[in-house]
Amino acid sequence: MRKYYLMTHGKMAEGIQATIKMLLGDKKTLDALSAYVDCNDIELLSKPIFEDLSKGIEVVVFTDISHGSVNQFFVPFLKHQNFHLITGVNLPLILSIMLLSEDTKLEVDQILSEIEFAKEQIIYMNTHTIQISDDDEL
Template sequence: MRKILIATHGYFADGINSSLKLLVGEREEVTVINAYVDESDVTLQYEVFFQTLQPTDEVIVFTDLYGGSVNQQLFKHTEKNQAILITGFNLPIILEILLSPDVVTPDKAKQLVEACREELKVVEPEYQAEEEFF
């Protein structure tokens, strides 16, 4: 089964999960960890997530900042558990992976990251009365 972990500094992970629920409904394969929002030990939360995995699970982890503490701590777990770690994510990449009917291999993840980078752009509308914005 595919398991997705979204772990971020603060409540960003909750916000992304809120958008996912709006777009695709509640998904049992998604786990969210909001790091450093209280005095609890976030490293324990990471360990609990990885302890619940089955050997056959396909695991994709999303973190907010490359080189940030969340990313560094989870890198250790993903390396041990053959999970894919994607950092600096956006909503399109999570949707692509969440909804993919195929197994997401590291090569497939790289392709999806490249494709979803195209979603990041500055939108400068042209003010022409006859044309629609999109």
């Protein structure tokens, strides 16, 4: 079993969670934890994550900013074999990780491959060659 969490500064997590639910339906669940909104205690917000880790559940935590307080809070948990911390997230990255098979434990090379894919999804469209026909609506 694998559980997915997204903790961000503010309500970014809730917005991404809603989009994931729209795209994946009830197939997979992403739990959104919005830091510094209603609760300033990250440890309290993270209680479900700690409980899952203690049960031996494989946990993937996505965060927004690598050097931010949210991500740094989870760094000590990297010692757990069933814990994955991925920061600097975007929607393609979260989707691609969540769509990986849960039949086996996540491997480092799988995660790194999905991170590379997600990086490729960041494109400055003004310099990107695209084909637009006259029939396309604006």
